[in-house]
Amino acid sequence: MGSVHSYWEATAPKRRPLSQAHGSISCDVAVVGAGLTGLSAAYHLRQHHVEVAVFEGRSVGWGASGRTGAQVNTGFRPSFRTIEQRWGSEAAAEALSMSVNAVKLVSQLVTTLDMVCDFTPSGFIRAAVSPHALDVLRDEQRFMEDHGYRTEILHTEGLQEELRSPMYVGGLLETLPSQIHPLKFVQELARVCQETGVRLFENSPVVDLSKGFEASSPIVLRTPDATITADAVVLATNAYTTPFGSRAIRRITRSVLPVGSFIIVTNPLAELPTLIPHNRSVADTGTLTTHFRPLSDNRLLLGGRIGPSDSDSSMGQLLQEKLVRLFPSLGSVTVSYQWGGYVGVTRDFLPRLGRRDGIYYALGCNGHGVALGTYFGRYLAYRIVNPDAPQCWLERLGLPTMPSQRMGVQALSWYSKWSRNR
Numbered sequence: 001m002g003s004v005h006s007y008w009e010a011t012a013p014k015r016r017p018l019s020q021a022h023g024s025i026s027c028d029v030a031v032v033g034a035g036l037t038g039l040s041a042a043y044h045l046r047q048h049h050v051e052v053a054v055f056e057g058r059s060v061g062w063g064a065s066g067r068t069g070a071q072v073n074t075g076f077r078p079s080f081r082t083i084e085q086r087w088g089s090e091a092a093a094e095a096l097s098m099s100v101n102a103v104k105l106v107s108q109l110v111t112t113l114d115m116v117c118d119f120t121p122s123g124f125i126r127a128a129v130s131p132h133a134l135d136v137l138r139d140e141q142r143f144m145e146d147h148g149y150r151t152e153i154l155h156t157e158g159l160q161e162e163l164r165s166p167m168y169v170g171g172l173l174e175t176l177p178s179q180i181h182p183l184k185f186v187q188e189l190a191r192v193c194q195e196t197g198v199r200l201f202e203n204s205p206v207v208d209l210s211k212g213f214e215a216s217s218p219i220v221l222r223t224p225d226a227t228i229t230a231d232a233v234v235l236a237t238n239a240y241t242t243p244f245g246s247r248a249i250r251r252i253t254r255s256v257l258p259v260g261s262f263i264i265v266t267n268p269l270a271e272l273p274t275l276i277p278h279n280r281s282v283a284d285t286g287t288l289t290t291h292f293r294p295l296s297d298n299r300l301l302l303g304g305r306i307g308p309s310d311s312d313s314s315m316g317q318l319l320q321e322k323l324v325r326l327f328p329s330l331g332s333v334t335v336s337y338q339w340g341g342y343v344g345v346t347r348d349f350l351p352r353l354g355r356r357d358g359i360y361y362a363l364g365c366n367g368h369g370v371a372l373g374t375y376f377g378r379y380l381a382y383r384i385v386n387p388d389a390p391q392c393w394l395e396r397l398g399l400p401t402m403p404s405q406r407m408g409v410q411a412l413s414w415y416s417k418w419s420r421n422r
Contacts, residue, residue, distance in 0.1 A: 006067055006339040007265040007301070008183040015187065017059065021204040021226035027053040029384060030221055030230035032206045035065030036369065037362050038236030039189040040109075040377025046196040048385045053230075054198060055223060057205030061186035063240045064369055067341040069263055069291050069303045070182040071281040072106050073124050074099040074174060077349035077366040079136070080143050091393040096147050098392070102375035103176055109374070110185070113192050117184035118296060122279045124177035125154070127168040133285040134170040141172055163282060164275045165326050171282075179281050179293055182370060201226075209233065209245030211357055219358050221245075234380055235361040238369070239344035248356040254401045255352060256363045258342035262315035263303035265295065265337040266323070272298050275327055289367065290322055299336070302326075315340065343367050347402055353379065353394045360384060 029045055031038045034056035042052045056062070076083065076095060084092035110119045128134035134153075141151050152173040154162060159171050194200055201223075208222040221228040235241065235249070239258040243250045272294050276282070281293035292302040302319050316338040323333060346352060346364035353362050353376060360383060362376035383389060 005337070006183075006263070007295070007299070007337040008066060008070075008181060010337065012181065012183040012187060018200055018202040021053075021055055021201040021223045021228070023226055025053055025199075025226055025228045027051045027199070027228070027230050029053075029232045029234060030055065030219070030228050031234040031236060032221070033057075033063070033234075033236035033238070033240070034060045034186075034190060034200060034202070035063050035236060035238070036186055036189065036373040037065075037238070037377040037380075038234060039186065039193050040374045041234045041236060041360075041380045042193045042198045042200075042377075043189065043196065044378045044381035045384065046193070046198055048381070050381075050385065052193075052198045053228065054193070054200045055204045055206050055221070055228070056200070056202045057237075057240075059202050060190045060200075061183050064238065064261070064341055064343055065186045065373065066183040067263070067339060068182045068261075068370055069281075069293065069301060070180045070185075070370055071124065071283065071291060071293060072103055072178040072180055072371050073281070073283070073368065074103050074149075074177060074371070076351070076368060076372075079140050081136075081139055083350075084143065087393070087397070092143070093147055094393045096144060096149060098375065099371070100149060100176065102371035103178070105375050105378065106180065106185075106371055107178060109189070110180075113188070115185065115188040115192075117188050118181035119178060119185075120180070120279065120296075121178045122281060122293075123173065123175045125159075125162060125171045125173050125280045125282045127159070127163065127165075127171040127282055127284040129168060129284055129286050131169055137170070137172040137285070162276070162278055162280055164277075164329075166328065167326055168284065173280075177281065179279075180370065185370075207244055209249060209359075211246065231358070232384055233359045234377075234384075235359050235363075236377065236380075238363045238365070238373075239342035241344075241363070246357060246359075248359050251399065251401075252356065252359070252361050252363065255399045256344040256346055257402045259345045260315070260340055261303065261343045261367065262319060262340045263301060263338065264316055264319045264323070264335045266300045266302075267334045267336050268298040269300060269330065269333070270298065271330060272300055275329070290319075290326075292326070300333075343369065347400045350397065351376065351394055352397065352399055353383075353392065354399060355383065355387075356399075 028051040283291040
């Protein structure tokens, strides 16, 4: 999983590296990680005049935020109906509202802050691989309709008007979701953070964190060249969290499993507009979700995830084989870019938000990080400014520990298969 050179990196504006952290730095809130969650938290904290400094171990958007397939979709890994069955109707209704608001937040930020990031309000199709999967989508549509969110079920004929692939028997169409250039988006978010007074440091990994025994004691963070004191910390490193420092950090780290996610991008395809005529982004209901979307230069992006031990080359080959099955009419297709990275996955596939010993965290977007990660940053900012505000449903779930990496992948694979075939 060594390659980070992606289509996004090749097509994003070149920028000068930001300065490294040096010496003694004090702030109200220290944010660890300059991805979507961390930068969204920093931006929204500044709207409340909180002094914020962001510390990134590599460069802005280096992790999942800048490598993703960049579909700005509603939903969580479990369906809303599954959330209702396992955690109750109130949790499911709150999940839908949170999910819709997350998609809207991305659109609002792009529009109000004049972000240049190839934002396209294209809509989204969840494609069913079997009649049973289509029945599950019908049930999901009923839940969303009952809670005021309009969607459309596509049967075989209707789906063929949207997606000319023989692999699917139907689907669920949503018009709210969008597409984005993720690295441009996160870089633009960094820009507006700096314009509002956020101090942002790159190549400044946090290697230690400690806190005194008194409740009022500041939190002390260390990078290789700086010592930082803060009243609170936002941990926004997700699948790239390392178990440094306090017991709280190690406890948070054990709740998320880094799972490999892989993407290929083809050469420009003249036939692509006829295969996805309305420019929708797509994800299917297979056990290990495949997602794809057209790009503005008529390339096709195709991605999927499997586990932490798979190489870029082996997954690249599997994705190319999947591409042939998706669109046989394309014949042989040349791949221009392929890359991998990690997404944060939790034991029950639901994100976790919370606070432990002055450390606020959001992790485990389970592949839905563009919308949810941005939203969670705003939510953490709200919780820091309003510490006594009621907890959302995800905070009330607690923080379940993951098993070992090997056992975790096996368990997640089993749960994924079970949950998609209920």
